[in-house]
Amino acid sequence: MRVLLLVLLTLVFLMGVTSAPAVAAPPSTAAVNDAALLTPRPARKLSAYNLFKDGAAQVPNDGVYPYDLATPLFTDYAHKYRFVYVPEGKAAAYDDRESFVFPVGSVLVKTFAYPADFREPEENIRLIETRLLIRGDKGWAAWAYVWNADMTDADLKVAGKVLPVSWVDEAGDQRDIQYVVPNRNQCKGCHVMGDEFSPIGPKARNLNFTYDYEGGAENQLAFWANHGLLDGAPAPAGAPSVPRYDDPAAPLEARARAYLDINCAHCHRAEGPGSTSGLFLTWWEQNKTAWGYLKRPVAAGRGSGGFMFDIDPGKPDQSILIHRLKSTDPGVMMPEVGRTTVHTEGVELLREWIKTIE
Amino acid sequence: MEKGEAMTSFKHALMGLLILVVTPAALAEDAIVRIDASTDIQEALQEALILAEPGTTIELPEGTFSFSAALSLDVPDITVRGAGMDKTILTFKNQIAGSEGLLITSDRVSIENLAVEDTPGDGIKAKGVDTVSFRNVRVEWTRGPNAENGAYGLYPVESKNVLIEGSVVKGASDAGIYVGQSQDIIVRNNRAELNVAGIEIENSYRADVYGNTATRNTGGILVFDLPNLPQMGGHSVRVYQNKVVGNDTANFAPPGNIVATVPRGSGIMIMANREVEVFENEIGENASANILLVAYPREYNDPTYNPLPRRIYVHDNKHGRAGWDPDGAVKDLIAPRTGMPVPQIVWDGVVDGFWAGLFGPDDEESVMINEPEGTTFANLQFVKDHILPWGADPDRDIEDYAGSYEFRGPVELPQDKPVAVAENN
Structure with a gap:
């Protein structure tokens, strides 16, 4: 009896001691705020997470690492700053094909920004929004924070927002758009696999290239592994890779398929929201009809543009795929969300590719 | 508190409890x-x-x-x-x-x-x-038929337990009510008007379509199955007690879409699919045909797809005028063979293989028709016509197709159960 009491007392004491730091210790202002990341309710202000040493300059906090994608998703020409944070002592699990499996408490950070003049991309940068994908214990949650005019902080926007954005493009032309900050449901519109919320970008094939880190250039997969962010990754040479879509030295077909993979395949795959169309555009899709070759539309409506096939070999301008990428009409355009302008360079790449298909 | 009052409030409390027990969502519904x-x-x-x-x-x-x-x-x-x-x-x-x-x-x-x-x-x-209901909803393109209108009005897809009732859809450039790649469906008592397709059930399993009015569309009610899709093999669809009249709007669907091939003045059209029962409908004033039973007409690359209508049972429909001014494929391919007017019911007679081409498909995979005396009909016998060097004329003898199939009972949906509690009042 006495022994049991002792054991119980010890247990209570131990519990008290072990739980004490979690309750008592205020979140350090210096480190990333793990407690905030683990709270199901999102913070009202982006600054609450301490992800940046300098938010306006997008200087990440310790343990928050920048990364880039070989071929990125197009979002109205926005410049993007991407960061990954994995809690101390944990690591994401490598996957050959899908997004890495991140541990609870991880966050993927993406800031959308426009330099006033794209010919001077490092000057006069206006931050628009920072999107967080936070891995909670029940799965991923997506939140969008819209930067204030002084870029001192960003506020949570659950229902989305439309913002006028202007810049001068590389050719010196003035561009004005209505930039759409997505609402939470729109985030899920793309970030979903089956029923699960899922990241899109951090896949081996899109990370497998050399990034210019502060401490020197290094392959991103190697860097992630060396810094304990990633478990189980093979040497970069043994991992898949896609080319940059705008790398003229890479094979045309690979560039086109890489572009379709990152821009379309999160929906257009058997597990995605675009499954109903039967058009599947993943990097590995081998079924010609499935990736659009002489494939007839199903529920395209006027999205078909009067054309018979998604990809009409050799005839880009009679291919529904090109028609929908060229459009900004909400009843026609693809992707359905994420852009209000045409990605001329992307469309041109796909036109050139379709021209070569027999 | 008086005794009667206490009794009443006790009864109310009991009722509340009963509701809670019977419908777990009752509390939240408040x-x-x-x-x-x-x-x-x-x-x-x-x-x-x-x-x-x-x-x-x-x-x-x-x-x-x-x-x-x-x-x-x-x-x-x-x-x-x-x-x-x-x-x-x-x-x-x-x-x-x-x-x-x-x-x-x-x-x-x-x-x-x-x-x-x-x-x-x-x-x-x-x-x-899973479980979606549209009740007394109107979806309309107010400028009327126009190729620039959106494709679908009410558009459940890859869903199950679908109920669409009491709704109105007008002006869709594809289908007013479109249920695609879904399962367990009731579409009843709706009005579909001035769409390309009034109501379309596509690549779906177990649908009951009844009590609807489909008028002034290009085609009234379509039951289709298409290749190269995650869910194929559409089957078990009953289309009954609908009013499918005067579908006279010129086809305004953008080409490329399958509905762009639907002839103006099609009443009920069954394409591919297995086990479709069409009965007790009022079908008339459709200038191409009242009922069309056809194979998928386009080339496709999908070995798992069956392009033919099989086990189709058409009976006890009330037919009005049809076929006096055919359009599209009915005008180009059917009318030259049947002459004018085109019969009220037309089967293209596309069947699987040489044997079926000559002698008709196996009884279990065929078309059965029991319509009122005087209903006009033609089986175009496309395959037989193709096989025989001297060709084959349409078979107009509707008696040859007499017979029936046993089909399932009504579709039941979880959101469509009568509320048992109400009777305790």
Whole structure:
């Protein structure tokens, strides 16, 4: 009896001691705020997470690492700053094909920004929004924070927002758009696999290239592994890779398929929201009809543009795929969300590719 | 407290308990979020659709409200209810973002008593939803038939337990009511008017389509199955007691889509599919034909797909005039063989293989017809005509097709059960 009491007392004491730091210790202002990341309710202000040493300059906090994608998703020409944070002592699990499996408490950070003049991309940068994908214990949650005019902080926007954005493009032309900050449901519109919320970008094939880190250039997969962010990754040479879509030295077909993979395949795959169309555009899709070759539309409506096939070999301008990428009409355009302008360079790449298909 | 009162309140308490036990959602159903007409309704409604707790009813006031972006709902157990399909009007004339007016991706959702107008894309889409209901909803493109109208009005897809009733759809450039790649479906007592296809059931299993009026469309009611899709092999569809009359709108669908091939003046059209029963409909004033039974007409590359209509049972329909002014393929391919007017019921007679071509398909995979005396019919015998060097004339002898198939009973849906509790009152 006495022994049991002792054991119980010890247990209570131990519990008290072990739980004490979690309750008592205020979140350090210096480190990333793990407690905030683990709270199901999102913070009202982006600054609450301490992800940046300098938010306006997008200087990440310790343990928050920048990364880039070989071929990125197009979002109205926005410049993007991407960061990954994995809690101390944990690591994401490598996957050959899908997004890495991140541990609870991880966050993927993406800031959308426009330099006033794209010919001077490092000057006069206006931050628009920072999107967080936070891995909670029940799965991923997506939140969008819209930067204030002084870029001192960003506020949570659950229902989305439309913002006028202007810049001068590389050719010196003035561009004005209505930039759409997505609402939470729109985030899920793309970030979903089956029923699960899922990241899109951090896949081996899109990370497998050399990034210019502060401490020197290094392959991103190697860097992630060396810094304990990633478990189980093979040497970069043994991992898949896609080319940059705008790398003229890479094979045309690979560039086109890489572009379709990152821009379309999160929906257009058997597990995605675009499954109903039967058009599947993943990097590995081998079924010609499935990736659009002489494939007839199903529920395209006027999205078909009067054309018979998604990809009409050799005839880009009679291919529904090109028609929908060229459009900004909400009843026609693809992707359905994420852009209000045409990605001329992307469309041109796909036109050139379709021209070569027999 | 008087004894009677106590008794009553006790009864009420008991009733409450009973309701709780019988319908677990009853408690949550009390939660009502009312959207105020004076607020920025676009933001208020979208925020409510995101933040609502399961079980909430979101109520919309009377009035016409303009939206520039698509609305979306991803919370389960939600009812969105307006003040009536002519009183609460959501107009998307100025929409700049989103490919439908409202997108539903969560389970057990009901949309009621409101209208969605002039979306650049689809009206209301439900994707991958278990248990979705549209009741007394109107989706309309107010300028009438136009190739620039959105494709689908009410558009459940890859869903199950789908109920569409008492609704009105007008002006869709594809189908007013379109149920695609879904299972367990009831479409009843709706009105589909001035669409390319009034009502279309595509690549779906177990649908009951009844009590609807399909008029002034290009084609009234279509039951289709298409290749190269995640769900194929559409089957078990009953189309009955509908009024399918005067479908006289010229086809305004953008080419490329399968409905762009539907001839103006098609009443009920069955393409591919297995086990379709068409009965007790009133079908008339359709200038191409009242009932068309046809194979998928295009080339395809999908070995798992069956392009033929099989086990089709057509009986006890009331036929009016048909076939006096055929259009499209009925004009080009059918009328030259049948002469004018085109018969009320036409089967293309495309069958699988040489043997079936000569002698007709196996009884289990065929077409059975028991229509009132005087109904005109032709089996075009396309395959036989192709096989025999001297060709084959259409077979007009409707008696040859007499017979029947046993089909399943009515589709039952969880949201369509009578409420047992009410009788205790």
